[in-house]
Amino acid sequence: MTGIRPQLLNAVEDPGPLLADNAFYLQPKHDGKRLLIHKQGECVTGINRRGIECGIPESIRTAAGELPGDFLLDGEAVGDIIHVFDLLEVESTNLRPVPYKARLVELLNLLASGQQTAIQWVATISGHEAKTRFFDQLREDNAEGAVFKRIGAPYSPSRPNSGGAQFKYKFVETASVLVAAINAKRSVAIEVWDASKLVSAGNVTIPVNQAIPHPGDIVEVRYLYAMPGGALFQPVYLGVRDDIAAVECTRDQLKFRRNPEEVAA
Numbered sequence: 001m002t003g004i005r006p007q008l009l010n011a012v013e014d015p016g017p018l019l020a021d022n023a024f025y026l027q028p029k030h031d032g033k034r035l036l037i038h039k040q041g042e043c044v045t046g047i048n049r050r051g052i053e054c055g056i057p058e059s060i061r062t063a064a065g066e067l068p069g070d071f072l073l074d075g076e077a078v079g080d081i082i083h084v085f086d087l088l089e090v091e092s093t094n095l096r097p098v099p100y101k102a103r104l105v106e107l108l109n110l111l112a113s114g115q116q117t118a119i120q121w122v123a124t125i126s127g128h129e130a131k132t133r134f135f136d137q138l139r140e141d142n143a144e145g146a147v148f149k150r151i152g153a154p155y156s157p158s159r160p161n162s163g164g165a166q167f168k169y170k171f172v173e174t175a176s177v178l179v180a181a182i183n184a185k186r187s188v189a190i191e192v193w194d195a196s197k198l199v200s201a202g203n204v205t206i207p208v209n210q211a212i213p214h215p216g217d218i219v220e221v222r223y224l225y226a227m228p229g230g231a232l233f234q235p236v237y238l239g240v241r242d243d244i245a246a247v248e249c250t251r252d253q254l255k256f257r258r259n260p261e262e263v264a265a
Helices: 016-020 058-066 100-112 128-140
Strands: 024-029 033-040 043-047 071-078 081-090 119-121 145-150 166-170 173-182 187-194 197-205 218-223 236-240
Touching: 016 024, 016 128, 024 128, 024 166, 033 058, 033 081, 043 058, 058 081, 058 119, 081 100, 100 119, 128 145, 173 197, 187 218, 197 236
Parallel strands: 081 119
Antiparallel strands: 024 145, 033 043, 033 071, 071 081, 145 166, 173 187, 173 218, 187 197, 218 236
């Protein structure tokens, strides 16, 4: 444990008010793993969403070394690249109490001070019309979703019980589930916690270019919706998650079709 925790987002069902509100920025939601990069002298440390030290790709470690000084970045790692959207510390200064708009300026200045390609700034859009156009483009490009952040808000670690200054809206559903068993033909049975017991969430096929996970592993799955019995409809395997706790793999996270009678249709 590092004692450093990221700020987590609450989901919204209707992005309309946030698109219209000029007090919020819009950013793309990347389909990767939450990752903080802490650089202190020559030491570069990765921190996952649970605040635990974790491994990072060598490309990101090298890129952090190309940037001057000490810092703490927050972003989403996709393969060998991290898309950064916040700067929490620079040298000995804690930027968490600073309004987000000012932290973004500091982040851009830091990224502009070094020559590297593995640490990339996340596009940040303001204004109702520009946000709406960008939002529509994200949906057209089959992006995972969009993130809304209050321009003047400080950085508050962990997730608020409700509301907050940062929100996410997903175009597709994803869930963290437990591998229950390995089936034939590169398929695994998956399950989630329902109160104090594990219940089935169906099966998911593992692509040929990915290793088959082991029973007990936590994996991420994209799906269209959950069937009334809890099985995921049209699940797509995304990979193993080493930054999620088993207790987070709950039935509550699943999105069920509002009208179950439409499932058969």
